[in-house]
Amino acid sequence: MRQTNDPLDKKNTTFGHMIRKHTREETHAAFTTARQALQHRPTTSQLCAIFLRYHDLILREQTSLLDVIQRETGKARSHAFDEVLDVAITSRHYAKIARKLLKEQRVKGALPPLTTTKVQREPHGVVGVIAPWNYPLSLAVSDAIPALLAGNAVVLKPDLKTSETALLAAELLYQAGLPRDLFQVITGTGSEVGQAIARECDFLMFTGSTATGRKLGAIAGERLIGYSAELGGKNPMIVDRTANPTAAADIAVQACFANSGQLCISVERIYLHQDIAEEFTEKFIQKTQQLSVGTGGWEYDMGSLISVEHANKVHEFVKNAVEQGANVLTGGQPPQGAVYQPTILVNVPTTARLTREEVFGPVVYLEIVADETEAVTKANDTEYGLNASVVGKPAIARRIARHLHAGTVNINEGYTAAWGSVAAPMGGWKASGLGRRHGTEGLLKYTQTRTVAQQRILPLAGPKNLKRDDYARYMSTALRLGKWLL
Numbered sequence: 001m002r003q004t005n006d007p008l009d010k011k012n013t014t015f016g017h018m019i020r021k022h023t024r025e026e027t028h029a030a031f032t033t034a035r036q037a038l039q040h041r042p043t044t045s046q047l048c049a050i051f052l053r054y055h056d057l058i059l060r061e062q063t064s065l066l067d068v069i070q071r072e073t074g075k076a077r078s079h080a081f082d083e084v085l086d087v088a089i090t091s092r093h094y095a096k097i098a099r100k101l102l103k104e105q106r107v108k109g110a111l112p113p114l115t116t117t118k119v120q121r122e123p124h125g126v127v128g129v130i131a132p133w134n135y136p137l138s139l140a141v142s143d144a145i146p147a148l149l150a151g152n153a154v155v156l157k158p159d160l161k162t163s164e165t166a167l168l169a170a171e172l173l174y175q176a177g178l179p180r181d182l183f184q185v186i187t188g189t190g191s192e193v194g195q196a197i198a199r200e201c202d203f204l205m206f207t208g209s210t211a212t213g214r215k216l217g218a219i220a221g222e223r224l225i226g227y228s229a230e231l232g233g234k235n236p237m238i239v240d241r242t243a244n245p246t247a248a249a250d251i252a253v254q255a256c257f258a259n260s261g262q263l264c265i266s267v268e269r270i271y272l273h274q275d276i277a278e279e280f281t282e283k284f285i286q287k288t289q290q291l292s293v294g295t296g297g298w299e300y301d302m303g304s305l306i307s308v309e310h311a312n313k314v315h316e317f318v319k320n321a322v323e324q325g326a327n328v329l330t331g332g333q334p335p336q337g338a339v340y341q342p343t344i345l346v347n348v349p350t351t352a353r354l355t356r357e358e359v360f361g362p363v364v365y366l367e368i369v370a371d372e373t374e375a376v377t378k379a380n381d382t383e384y385g386l387n388a389s390v391v392g393k394p395a396i397a398r399r400i401a402r403h404l405h406a407g408t409v410n411i412n413e414g415y416t417a418a419w420g421s422v423a424a425p426m427g428g429w430k431a432s433g434l435g436r437r438h439g440t441e442g443l444l445k446y447t448q449t450r451t452v453a454q455q456r457i458l459p460l461a462g463p464k465n466l467k468r469d470d471y472a473r474y475m476s477t478a479l480r481l482g483k484w485l486l
């Protein structure tokens, strides 16, 4: 395994020391400013034009973005580039469909010829976005894009460790033409700024751990505001007996170790059909050991973790599993600074913490299963339900996919196929979240509906002089006819 001496690998835990920690009062002031800005917000067409320009700016300024993402996270450049792609794709996608999605819609009325019913969509007001550190560009901006296009203002709190990326992304958005007050980045801690946002916003979009997601959900429930949460995962991959072991190993390497496993949709457990287990395992170890680890240029396959502290946390999971009898097939050594080698484990007892808890690092365990049914049962045996992957002959993989309890299932891919499909919803089942990003839901959740129903000619209750029993008879006949005609 190749390793660099790049100083970025020697990350320490003093992130965010230059970043201003705003107060609750300052956060409140940002909301006041945002509410005023909403009174002169651009039209949907103007917003669409802004986000198409943003698409171009993000691509044009990618070098600065990649540099700051890498400086803050230590991730490999190619994984930083995934974020640039994600923001550009999301911007373009929603800029192209927003007008159609937000347009007033005529729907079938109560009594169709007499009732004309239209559905209008209005923004919530100021959307609060609280984002984590692992994808500091994507997760700061990609959820804000549809919120802004839907006509809201956004107050964003990035993680303190990665706030510079969010601030640069915001500058580019202002350059694209968005009024500053409509998108404000308020840096600070979760307990101060995060809490103030949750208590003041009109809709809360949170990405982060399930533990924090639960706390914020309680606030949203108490305040009766809309809440969308993208939380943790313990994502399984099933390698069927029909899989090509070499191709499956390539897919697994990407699925487990991209972004050093610090990805909510990363694979952390692999269920191998007994017929291909040996061949797959051999190839998977070999390909994992060929990964080059470092945070310099494009040549590295995997970067460091976000911090020394996080690398130590990841190693604690591995130590705990090994103490209980797990075997290390590769990796598993104590971290060097924030660098943690990609690690594969087998024979992990169910008592090991990492069989239940999200590691959020480059650690995966393998388990051999007898058949499809056992694989699906084990894959679903978790409190999470974010992402899953099935590798094998497409028809069989699609059959397996139908039984998986997860918001996204990737066939012959780890996570990128579903993540990149921005036209389709993405989010978690069970403790992995509430609501969806991407797809029509990803924009419409930022709106509230107003149904305007107009009655013509006759009131729905019938003419004033119509006897109630006649009314009941006519309506019953109308319903029977309607069943066939409408």
Ligand code: NAD
Binding pocket: 130, 131, 132, 133, 134, 135, 139, 157, 158, 159, 160, 188, 189, 190, 191, 193, 194, 195, 198, 207, 208, 209, 210, 211, 212, 213, 215, 216, 229, 230, 231, 232, 233, 263, 264, 265, 358, 360, 386, 428, 432, 433
């Ligand atoms: P975290 O919950 O600790 O922090 C996320 C954000 O919430 C940060 O900005 C933090 O400052 C803020 N925050 C923390 N406590 C808060 C509080 N009490 N009130 C208000 N705000 C608070 O999560 P993390 O460790 O930074 O991120 C890793 C987690 O995020 C993992 O569990 C990962 O799976 C999850 N994640 C999920 C997705 C997804 O799309 N489902 C994407 C990325 C990360």
